[in-house]
Amino acid sequence: MKRWITGLTEPVDILPVVVSLVPATGIFFLHVIQLRPNRVAEGQSFGIWELSLPLLPVVLLVMTGLVLLVAARFVQQAEIPALLLWAVSIGIVPWILFHMAAVELAERGELSELARVSPGGGVWIGLIAALAAWHELLRSSRGRAKTFFVAALLGMVGFVIAQLVAAPLDRLSYLVEYNVRAERFTQELMQHMRLSGSAVGLACLIGVPAGMAAYRHPRFRDAILDATSTIQTVPSLAMFGLLIAPLAALSQASPALRSMGVSGVGATPALIALTLYALLPVVRNTLTGLSVVPRSVRESGQAMGMTRRQRFWMVEMPLALPVVIRGVRTAAVQAVGNTTVAGLIGAGGLGWFIFQGLGQAATDLVVLGVIPIVLMAIAVDRVFQLLQQLAGRGGSGVK
């Protein structure tokens, strides 16, 4: 960034400038709200210029001012209140504009019984920029500053949620869609969790012993690793597909299996495929985890008089645990994602909403399916990250 703008000799930190400019651009040039009279009709999008939003000039002026101010100030270690103001406005202003737009549309009488609104591109971009801004803020702050930021963040989220329960934002398209299908949603949500959970569980039951075997018997190591990584290369839909035919044949041939619920389509091939995919991270990480236990530690266990088995369970496994958990974490996150595709072969799960939505050209349905999946994946990732840290704390710092 040019010196003459900031009058400073040090390079300007690019990140806050980019993060400030992006939502501003979005709001000025892109749409803020989209209105649709019913689920499948073409939507009509409005930018801020097409609506007569009250206080609009004021809001815009404030935002522009903030952006420029903080972009320059950032180089000189901005104060907490200034930073807070900046981050909150980046997050809230797009949302407020959306709200104001929704209110105006309601006043115009456009929000009939079936109508729904969704945020426009400008708001989405603002949301993404806000995520980046908050991420950076939370990442680089400590102590009291961090507490302030977290509180502010929670406040903002609460504010948004509060708005969602009342008119006019209860017409938010995704909420409308959800309300119509609340029961099915819960059902598929449960099914999604069941499928991914079982797959990961099975993968651990099979994979951890397999990893241990690979560790103890180096001859098998290459074979096992090769097999599991080959599985990973295969596209998930293809994997599902390849299992359908054999399973169908199997279930036809054996009435016993059929009565257990084994069939060509549905949950069976899905579960098997998901488990197969989850195997690689678990096996490979078990192997790595055991391999990096320092020799000195192993030898002292031996010197103490432990048997091979005792050494394994009391020394090697606990030290390997954080790495193993990391493998399970990867497997779990991927499983949540892969289970999405299970919706295509009739196994249920949130993928059902996605593919239904795609088939009917109903985007809200699609979003209703996708967002929970993404959130679930992130949540699972964080939870396992926590477990990893807990397991690592008692250990030797083996990463």
Add this chain to the structure above:
Amino acid sequence: MIGFHEVSKRYGEKVAVSGLDMTVENGSVCVLIGPSGCGKSTTLRMINRLLEPDEGMIEVDDQYLRDYDPAHLRLKIGYVIQSVGLLPHMRVWQNISLVPRLLGWDKPRRRERAEELLEMVGLEPGEYRDKYPAQLSGGEAQRVGVARALAADPPYLLMDEPFGAVDPLTRASLQQSFREIQSRLKKTVVLVTHDLDEAIYLADRIALMKDGVLQQFGSPAEVLTHPANDFVREFVGSDRMLRMLTTVELEALDGWSGTDGSRPTLRDALSQLLAGENQTVRVGLRDGNEQELSFDGLRELVQA
């Protein structure tokens, strides 16, 4: 020549180099030495503009460094660092001929030059030319590093602890090779080391630094016999006269067996005297004379 004029460099609060003023004559070896953090490496890296001084001016060949384009300057200055920095994805000859390649030499000329240099640093060209750095031992890699620095025949050579990372035997061999090459090529060399013996062996001039300030700038003999202040005195140690012995070379020494190419010094003569039962030992001096050297005679020669 390389001239420092009141050069200073700071890192925030810490002063790395302060008021450095000295001149390195063409064709001489100047060794920068001192305790850790004395500013010797910083000084070295200001010569090829990897660092810029905060105050003062440095000139090379009667032109101020500031007037040179940095990359252009560095092509004229060979640079050898302790970890060598050979590019692992290139063969030895390709590594050596990197600067010529930057200068636009054609391939046959580069290969030829690489082989020439390998021979100069004591590595059999046929054997080493096509090897990869991973296949070299520490000493071999160092030699290749020196060859690389000399490839474009630069008038100047900067070396930062070049022989530090190898075992003592290899180091001695490398130092000896360096002396031979230098006696042939007469480059202007600035070398950083923390090893006083190495400094004494290799230097025409020693620049002893402490906390960024130049303590003494003189020949090894001067520094050893006339330390400028208490710090220098302490640094060279109370056994400085023993060190002084190594600065006087002899043409021949009775009963001495050394590696070829190296010459005996007064230190070896003393060693012989101490080991034997005679009062004297037969030596041949550099001026051609021969002498039966006694302990007193030894003292005379050293103090001269």
Add this chain to the structure above:
Amino acid sequence: MRTLRLGVLVALLVVVLVPAIYGPLARALFPTESAHIYQRVSLIALFGQHIVLAGFATVGAAIVGVSLGVLVTRPSGRSLIPLVRDLAALAQTIPPVAVLVLAVPVLGYGTEPTVLALFLFSVLPILGNTVTGLQQVDPALLEASTGMGMRDWRRLIVTELPLASPVILAGVRTAAIISIGTATIGATIGAGGLGVVIIAGLVRDNLAFITAGAAASALLALIVDWFFGLAANRVIRVQQGDGAGRGARR
């Protein structure tokens, strides 16, 4: 051994793609199906589409990802590195399907949106790997290169990129495999590719179709991976491994 594996894969692929061979095989395996060869489009054409989809996306992502990675590791872009790293980590958490599907409201249905979504999704792992690869180059090598008179551009091409190439290549490989996998699902948003056959089979309950499409896409992925494996070995050999520039080799 490796060549044998490639041979087997290619042979199987031929079996599946060529109607003259697959027809009789399918009839033998799935006697009860009404149709055995997908008639609307030839499997070979779909195969070609699939390669184009994933190929364009991966090549584009490689160009953009490596360029951005280089820019971010230059002094002026340093402040963006933590964000890039976290974005790459986040991208690993988000299912590729989600990105593909979310592209629809924004970009519509068809081939272009699919390629774009694949491209966007592939950029992050490549970018992340480029940054990691460039950052792990031994600083001594960088200093030696600058010290001998290389300008920044030169140094990038002669020293940094070659040494970072194994990691970068691994990123491109990952991106390619994921692209092939996700492109399979692209059939649901009208993109063509081998997924079309699988979906057709699912809809009509036809095992012959399902197996053909699934096998073809699986084999495509495995064959592409084989080639990447070859490239990876070649690159590592040129590298001659583990920081060999350090002189201290005992």
